[in-house]
Amino acid sequence: MGEPATELAAFAAELGVAALPGNVLDAVRNDMLDTVGCGLAGATAPGIRELTGVLEHWGGRCESSVWGRAIELPAPAAALANGAAAHALDYDDTHDGAVLHAGAAVVPAAFAAAQMRSGATGDDVVAAVAAGVEIACRLGAAVRDGPSVSGWLLTPLCGTFGAAAAAARALALGPEATLDALGIAYSQCAGNGQATLDAALTKRLQPGFAARAGVLSATLAAAGITGARNVFEGERGWFRVYHRGAYDRDVLMAALGSEFLCVDLHFKPYPCCRWMHAAIDGALALRERCANVRDLERVEVRVSRQAMASTGRHPSGSGGAGDVVEAQFSIPYVVAVALLDGPPTLRHFTSEAVRRQDVLALARRVDPMIDGDPARASGRGISSASLTAHFRDGSCSAVEIAQATPVEGASLLAKFREACAYADIGEDDADRLGRRLLRAEGEQNADALARAIGRPVEAGVP
Secondary structure (H helix, E strand, O other), rough: OOOOHHHHHHHHHHHHHHHHHHHHHHHHHHHOOOOHHEEEEEEEEOHHHHHHHHHHHHHHOOOOOEEEOOEEHHHHHHHHHHHHHHHHHHOOOOOOOOEEEEEEHHHHHHHHHHHHOOOOOOOHHHHHHHHHHHHHHHHHHEHHHHHHHEEEOOOHHHHHHHHHHHHHOOOOOOHHHHHHHHHHHHOOOOEEEEHHOOOEEEEEEEHHHHHHHHHHHHHHHOOOOOOOOOOOOOOOOHHHHHHHOOOOOOHHHOOOOOOOOHHHOOOOOOOOOOHHHHHHHHHHHHHHHHOOOOHHHEEEEEEEEHHHHEOOOOOOOOOOOOOHHHHEEEEEEEEHHHHHHOOOHHHOOOOHHOOOOOHHHHHOEEEEEEEOHHHHHHHHOOOOOEEEEEEEOOOEEEEEOOOOOOOOOOHHHHHHHHHHHHOOOOOHHHHHHHHHHHHHHHHOHHHHHHHHHHOOHHHOOO
């Protein structure tokens, strides 16, 4: 068996849109639509405004578009800004088996690199995204330990390799140069879970760091810089150094090029950590049964050990810069919102909304805990949830949600319009841009499509 990086590089370099089955092509189109929508909505989020301001201050070659901002920056900087924006609102895609967000690192890298190359088409962008997302998902699914064990967040960690593969494909690099790009990416990949636990704004930036590293890696490889070759299974390769050898090679390599893990991407109905979505669905079910939430004494929420470690904290409502990030990763907060208002929306995750006293008061009566069933408690994948509502009169009501429901089909376009509206982009402009993204492989000029994302109010249909 050869080094996986060699086969993954050849897969990325040689992948064309014609080789993608219909369901894979649909998944890639949808991921591009969803990621761009999240990026447009997140472009002015706390942390992203400041980041883009720093990048714009540094300036440089006007090379790649910053989404929704009508400015252009050097390709690595644009990828950083767009990747961070796409993840800022925690509304971006999730692969439930890999437990990562692939699009936020990969899609910005593919677009930024495509704008560097004269003659790049929509086909090139779609193939680049397909290759990068698939590689990121396979790496994440192959890892046996989640962030509560390893400390690594797989979104930026695997996303760096996915972004490098996508950028290399967008630049039309061959297998050898793409292998170098993966090796160069290995010298840069990082991403920790402490940013989540500390509610730091850097939680939002990490996929952007991965996107930037991917574009830089492919660009350096194109210039002749070499990278490590035994990237994943070498004596000091990624699986040994980052994961202590705890991985499944078959998951990583089985049926590469003929079967695609990216078809299992899920698109979020709620703008917060995916590990909490089953709990939200359970709270919505309880809301249907509860005439008045004031009658609630407390609500127990049982989730997996991994989910509890990342999302089991109560919101502080301290008025600090991290309050919104804290709420995006708080089971008590989102359950309280669902019980009081119904489905959580983008409007529930603003600096004002997360300090609502009625929500915070109810959140204090929500008790998250590790599920008593060992099988459900120990899983690394997205958690199920069991909720029990205890009422003041002594009665109880219980609900169990095995798997949260993702957004699909026409609802994904509705989500895109919602994200655009949050970014003050009109419905007609949103529809025009959305249609272009859903048929991106037909675009003759990738730069024109990328510029339309940078200037969505000018995104007319050619």
